[in-house]
Amino acid sequence: MCGLLGLLTSDETAAGAVDLVANASHCMRHRGPDEPGTWNDADIVLGFNRLSIIDIDHSHQPLRWGPPENPDRYALVFNGEIYNYLEIRAQLAADEGATFRTEGDGEAIVAAFHHWGPDAVRRLRGMFAFAIWDTETRSLFLARDPFGIKPMFIATGPGGTAFGSEKKSLLELIGRLGLPDTLDERALEHYVVLQYVPEPESLHSSIRRLESGSYATVRPSGAPSVTRYFSPQFSVRPFTDATRQKRYDEIADVLSDSVAKHMRADVTVGSFLSGGIDSTAIAALAIQHNPDLITFTAAFEREGYSEADVAAESAAAIGARHIVRTVTPEEYIAAIPEIIWYLDDPVADPALVPLYFVAQTAREHVKVVLSGEGADELFGGYTIYKEPLSLKGFDRLPSTLRRLAGKVSDRIPEGTRGKSLLHRGSLTLEERYYGNARSFDDARLRAVLRDYRPEWTHTDVTEPVYARSEGWDPVARMQHIDLYTWLRGDILVKADKMTMANSLELRVPFLDNEVLKVAEALPFDEKISHGTTKYALRKALEQIVPAHVLHRKKLGFPVPIRHWLAGPEMYDWARETIEKSQTDYLLNKQPILDMLDEHRAGTVDNSRRLWTLLMFMIWHAIFVEKTLIPNITDHSYPVRL
Structure with missing residues (x-):
């Protein structure tokens, strides 16, 4: 694993941006403390921080590779690991006569791209986010693994395109691109609803994520052209007693x-x-x-x-x-x-x-x-995957009766047995399920967010995902949603x-x-x-x-936040964080303080809601207010371990 960063300029001024990229890359030195590096030509600067895992002494990056007639045609920066790289190298050597200078997986990626084109990503078995610059065609190729194990952020403006493993490094470059560092309020609402920022968004409107299972091609003066190359297909093969x-x-x-x-x-x-x-x-x-x-x-x-x-x-x-x-x-x-x-x-x-x-x-x-x-x-x-079985009876009801069940549930007091079943049974799968996330209802969202937009809830995130799973069984559809959200x-x-x-x-x-x-x-x-x-x-x-x-019951990774927020461990810290936060233009503080006191009194478990808002307030203090400077320690580890 490593950290990559790049700046593709729109006006062939890359040579003047080498120090800027090197300094921005230093923000993510923790991703690769073993070996920093940069490379540039007239169009592009590539920065890299290497955590050496395979072929420690030779697979340096940015890595150069090419066919015999132009052995340095491509420049690669690569974060991740390709687990079938030995098989790919052997196949390329046998079928294409490819030769290699190192023993690592980086050259396997570039050689595969050279011989197989963009479809090479479909043959890679691993986790990856990489950038390949083609010096002949003056084009950039970016790709992420099917599941999104490794990150890739992108920002494109009048000055070109920046890309990298961590957003904080891109924030150092967006001024060079002619982009503002404004906050994305739609992404904020999605965060409050989901407890994370969904792809391709980020909380900065100028910076997006290259989505998992996608690749992009970029020219010096153009916007990225993105192609989805992967989408799960839950196509059932029935079991028999014999099989x-x-x-x-x-x-x-x-x-x-x-x-x-x-x-x-x-x-x-x-x-x-x-x-x-x-x-x-x-x-x-x-x-x-x-x-x-x-x-x-x-x-x-x-x-x-x-x-x-x-x-x-x-x-x-x-x-x-x-x-x-x-x-x-x-x-x-x-x-x-x-x-x-x-x-x-x-x-x-x-x-x-x-x-x-x-x-x-x-x-x-x-x-x-x-x-x-x-x-x-x-x-x-997930235990929630059992829900379609418990709600099966509702599926047979006419839509009018299902809606009536929802109205009945609205009249039942909170905490009453059966209220949640009636409410969720009144909704379609698309309406009720958007991953392992639900904590704020519409009333609380409206109270907390100063500019609450009902159209910015989970459905604009999940609708395109549900559209790709029409006809699947309900559990497969829920799994599909979780793969793309949670x-x-x-x-x-x-x-x-x-x-x-x-x-x-x-x-x-x-x-x-x-x-x-x-x-x-x-x-x-x-x-x-x-x-x-x-x-x-x-x-x-x-x-x-x-x-x-x-056959042990699933426990997850339990953390005693619920108890700490109500007790001496965290209550005072939480109240001070809320009161000091300069997020009043985005959030209404009084309902949040009320939630904290409700939680302390034990009348309502608000721990997930409070934690969501507290994490945003601290993020805002670090990245927007800049009133909180974290103590980042440079650790020293041996290269070989």
Whole structure:
């Protein structure tokens, strides 16, 4: 993993912008402290910070490659890893006569692009965000991996196009492009509704994200032309009694192969381990390739908010050395400004903080970690995926009766049993489900946001995604929504930013092209069956995952924010943050303070709503007011570990 940055000028003045790009690139030195670098010609400046994982001594970037007649035709900056790079290099050498100067995966990308064109991205098995500059055609090619594991921001103005791994670096360049640094109020409303900023938006109106599964071509004087090359297709292959076990074995085999490829590195690889089936499966498969595997878990002192005991039992069962990082309320609060600076845009997920600390601990021992992200979205792991079964009766009602159920629910007092069922049953799937996010109802949004726009709620984010899943079963449609919203907006941002903040590469073997293929083919009753989520995955892992984890109830990554905000740990801090915030032109503070007092009194659990607004206020203080300067520490780690 690394950090890339580039500036494509519209007037061939790149040579005069080298220092500007180098300084802006320094903002993300945490992504690649091993080796900074820049390269330029008349049109473009490429900046890079390398975290060396494969071919440490030779695969320097920006990387130059080309065919024999023009061996330096292309310049590449690349963030991520290509796990089938050995196979791609062998195929290119055999079929195209391609030759290579290094042993790394970077040359495989450029050679594949040269011989196969933009379709080369479909053949890459890995996580990536990269830029290729073609010195002959004077064109730029940008691409992101199918799931959005690695980030890419873009800004285009009269002065050209800037692109990079982190928004904070682009903020240093947008003045050069002739762009303002104004806040995007539509993106803000989406953030408050969803608890993250959805792609392709950012909270700065001049900067967008290249969406996952997309590539873009850019000319010096033009806007990016974006093409979506990937979209999941949940096309069911039914199980039969004769094929059932074979299908379970296929899942296990494909996941095992993915883990094996994700272990490819010239440095030490460890694994994050919680008390759940996903990370345990990854660690159990990884130790087959590294008997000295170290696993890492975050924990809290408060009872009921730690899976450390279960994780330790799992580590012992598979034979791994295990390390626990316990996080206190004091260090949790102290780290928040620094964490939001690393995030670029706020993500209102309290699990960010323990992930940051466990990544910090892991980096003292390893340079790469594996993790279990993506299993829930691919194999049907969220409890909410059971909802279509419980609401099946409503689907048979005429629309008038469904709406009547909604009106009845409006008259039922909050907290009354059955109110939520009636309300959600009165809505269509498209109306009620937009990922793992709902916390603000319309009344609270109207109270909190000074310029609330009903048309800017979740539907303008989810409508195009739902349009691509017409005719699928409801769970597949929910999975599809989560892949394009919650996964890439919260989970993968959290995973990338918190590990990269500590110069640690995180790899996610579930989010693999071949694993997706077997997951896409699962019927409804192999995801949710016998009251169990991820049914087929659990069956596939029976010989891999220890029994105490296999059928354990999903806990997630619990953080005691609800208790802390009501108690001495966080109440005063939260009130002071709200009162000092200079966001009055965007937010109404009094309803927010009222929510805090309601929460303290125990009448309403407002923790998710409060956390969403507090994270935005701190972000605003850092990036807009500039009244809060995080204490960013430059850590020193060995290149070889």
